[in-house]
Every structure is written in C-alpha cells, then in structure tokens.
Amino acid sequence: MKLIKILKNSFLVLLACLALSACATKKVSTQIQGDVYTGTDTVEYLASGVPDRVFFATNESVLTTASRETLRKQATWLRKNSKITIVLEGHADERGTREYNLALGERRANAAKDYLMTYGISSDRISVLSYGKERPVDSGSNPLAWSKNRRSVSVKAN
C-alpha cells in the first residue's frame, strides 16, 4: 500500500516535472520535491542559520529529511537559549475541509514538537497552535502556493 503510494507520488512528480519543463518554468520543479516545498521564499530565521519552518506533503504529517535537519538546528538553538519558549503553528493548504484541516494542522505541529522533544527540548517550552487553512502564507491557488502553506512554523513566544 505504502509502496503504491510512493510510486504514485513519484509518478505524479515526474508528470509535474514533464509538464513544467514543457512550459519551460523550471523554477517551480526545483522548489517542490515529492510534493514538499524545498524553496526558501517564505522562510524566516529564528537565528542565523536556523530556519523557522518545515514543510509537509499533501495530507501528510511525516517529517522529511530536510525537516528533521531544520528541527535539529532549532533544538540546538533552543538548548543554547534555554529561556526561550516557542509556539508551533501548524497549517494546512486550502485543498481540504476546514475542520479536518484544523486537526491536520495540529497533527503537523505535534510531529515537529515530538521531534524537538527527542532532541532534549522540554514540552513545557513548546505549545502548539493549529490554524488549519486559515492563515496561508501564499494566497495563490496552485501547487507551489499550496506546498508553501503546508507547514509548521516555530514562533518565539517570549
């Protein structure tokens, strides 16, 4: 089942790449990999070299390799700045029903929280807030905009 899904996803990506290269807009294909946003357009930094957000595939809350790397940087930074508390704001794209997306945003933010906790950050310092699809960062209605909006953002709370 999982394998079929992966195959299906890679097939879709392949199709997308073909379609995009045909249109000669290669920029997009380098910013989405396997349905996950890999660009830096919307990313802000908690400190130098510490990106504030991670991105997800459609309907997924699994952390990618890049997301885990970002969260490890955040954990290192949080360990150095032990007074700082953060809110993990979980978001979904507009291609879902409102209530399900609220739950999905919460699930995504918690995936990030769990990972930070395994790197030694106390749960007391992390709160979670889901916005569902209510606060997109990109107002567009296209795959690139949606990929930027499927995110969990770590926001300094103090």
Added chain:
Amino acid sequence: MFIRLLLLLLLFPSISNALIEVDITRGNLNPLPVAVSPLSIDEDSRKNFKDILKKENIGSEISIVVENNLRQSGLFNPLNKDAFLQKPDIANLKPRFEDWSLIKAQALITGRVNFVDDKLRVEFRLWDVLAGKEMMALAFTTVPNNWRRVGHIITDKVYERLTGEKGYFDTRIIYVAEEGLKTNRIKKLAIMDQDGFNNKFLTLGNELVLTPRFNPTNQMVTYLSYFRNLPRVYLLDIETGVQEVVGDFPGMTFAPRFSPDGKKIIMSFAKDGNSDIYTMNLENRIVEKITNHPSIDTSPSYSPDGKYICFNSDRSGYQQIYVMKSNGENVKRISFGRGLYGTPVWSPRGDLIAFTKLHKGKFYIGVMRTDGSGERLLTENFYQEAPSWSPNGRVLIFYRETKTNSKGEGFTAKLWSIDLTGYNERMVLTETDASDPSWSSLLSN
C-alpha cells in the same frame, strides 16, 4: 426578537383532491405560476405605517417578500404584477377567477393590512384559481417592525399548503462574514434572515471565528473562537450576547454541533496530534469521550433521533465518512466512492447525509443515504464546502470560493443554496464575503 405572533385561523376548508399541489420530490422545471396580489391597505393605515416604518406602502412591501421567497424556492413562478386585472382590495374579497386564469395564474394570494392599536394586522388568503376555491385564510397581529417576518410566515403557510411539507422561510442563517486579504482574513460572526435581510454582526473581528451552528431548539449558537489565541468551542446566546467557553479542555476544541434536543454539544478535542470526538452535557457539564482512535476524528453530526452520529475520520488513511451509535459503538465506514469525503451532516428528515467531496482537484456537495448507498453529487466547483440543511431537509446552504481572475488570483467567498434535487442553485446575497452558514429551525410554527 421572539415576538409573539397571534395566529387566527379564519377558515380551513377540507382538502379536496381537485386542488392544486406542488411536487417537491423531483427537480421542478415547471414552477407553478402564482399571482401575489399586493396586500390591500386603507389610506389611514398606509400613512401610519409610513410614519413608523418609512415604507410608502407596507402592503406591497410584504407581498414583495412573499414573491421573492416563492421565486427563490424554485417551485413557484410569481407572475408580473403589471398583468393583474383586479384591484387588490376587491381581489381579496372575491377574486374574479376568469381574470386570474387569463394570465395563467394557478394560485392566487391576496390579503389586507390594517393598523390596529399600534400593531400590524395582516390577513391573507390563498386561492385555487382553476377550481375557483379558497384554500386557506389566516390572520396575524404583530408589532410593525416584524413586517418582513409576516411575509416569511405567509410564504411558509402557502408552501406547506401547496407542497404538504413545512416551509423554511421564517428562519435565520448564522454565518462567518469575511473581509481582507486571504493571508490575514478578518472573520466575524453574523446573522441574517434567510433571504439576506436584517443582517447583524455578532462579533467585532478581533479574533478569528469559525463554524457557527444553531441549536435546533432555541436561539443559542456554538462556534469556534481563537480568543487569546486559544482555539476553543464557545456557546453564544444571540438574544443576550452572553458567551462562555464550552468545557475545560487543555487544548484545541473544534467542530462543534448541538444534539437534536439541544442539550449536548458534540465536538472534537485535539491533543498530542490526535483528534477525538467528545460530548458535553450543557445541563450537568459532564464530558464524555465518544471515539478513541489514533486517527483524526472530527466533524460529528447527530441523527435527528439522537441515536447515531456521523463523523469524519482518516482511520482508513484518508478522510472518509463513518457512522456509529451515539455511545461510540459500532463504527462503520459508509463512504466508498473515489476521492476524499468530509463535513457529513445528517438531514433533519433522517434519511440522508450531506457531505463535501474532494476528487481530482474539484469540490462537490452531495448526499448519500445513511448506509452510504445512493450517493448523489449535487454541485461541482473549484472550491466549496460545509453544507447545512434547511429545517425541512429540502434545501442545502453551503459556501463557495470563486477565483476573480483566470490566473487563480483573488477570490470571493459567497453563500449558495441548492435543492436536494440538484436544481435551483442560487447565490444568497450577503453584504460581505461569507462562509460557514448554518440554518436555524423555524422561528414560528
């Protein structure tokens, strides 16, 4: 707002099978031609109401409310008043049926308005033009400000007499009024009459509000508010403006609805990445956990007898619709078509569940039977969701976002209604952009 309407039954003739009837179970492509004669009014009454209501002729105004309601229903075709031959006052006494059948009217509504003891007294009659018979006659007395409601009640009575089912016109819609950029949308609770009039904002827009839903038994509303950045389910009394948080949950509560008896709120509570369904009894504040599953369980909605709950879960891997007993036992998946399914809402008639479906980049509003059979998609669009039933279970109201240019930039969000038959899709006019509509019960009966 709860103004008592004095209902006087003047006459109620026995139903003869020769009388006209409207079939509402099929898409009605031949709406019944009906003549709504302006309600007649004497000169003194007209002047009195003009002073109070600033309306030149309140009799005509009420008949326009009736006419618009009938037209919106898609079942009736109100005829152009210019063609009417008989004067309103005379028509109300004794219609000349030949005159009305000449303009192809099959039903005729006449009436009279009086100013009595500072009150508005309205009587109206419904006539079967072909049979040459009076079908019903009723009179109401109320405060003048209630004149639009009188028009809605007349429509409900006419609708019920001609279709055999309760109407849905003397009702209100609570919804979310929207403005501003998509990335920082300002949302307020708002309430209006079913036809878009008497709009009122209930919150100021300082915090994000979502998914208001009416209590089916009174004028309470439950909704989600991000007050102080803590998304929680709230209860609001729209008469007094008093609001309170529902329960004491250490995390986000959302997707609230009332039980059919209005005594419980059912909702989701999200904790540690898992959303389950809970109820809270509003009388004794007892909280019960209904589902217990590591997947997302949300959007619960009771069957009208309160014995079952339909809800949305991704326990199969993706969003699907499930039904269970109200104590959480016997969970059964009922949606098996292609695509994702969300926002199940049980019909007040009990026989159908309305839903939003996502398939291949399109959103559909549809209905299925409560065992999942007989799926029927009523409308397809780029983005739409959140159906809510009219109290008689014949019409669905939902919201739709429309792109304002071909590049997919910019958008408007509006409320739309559609018949259960899939016909008669109409935009519901709102002052601002709008989403998340919820239809009230009938205010009067």
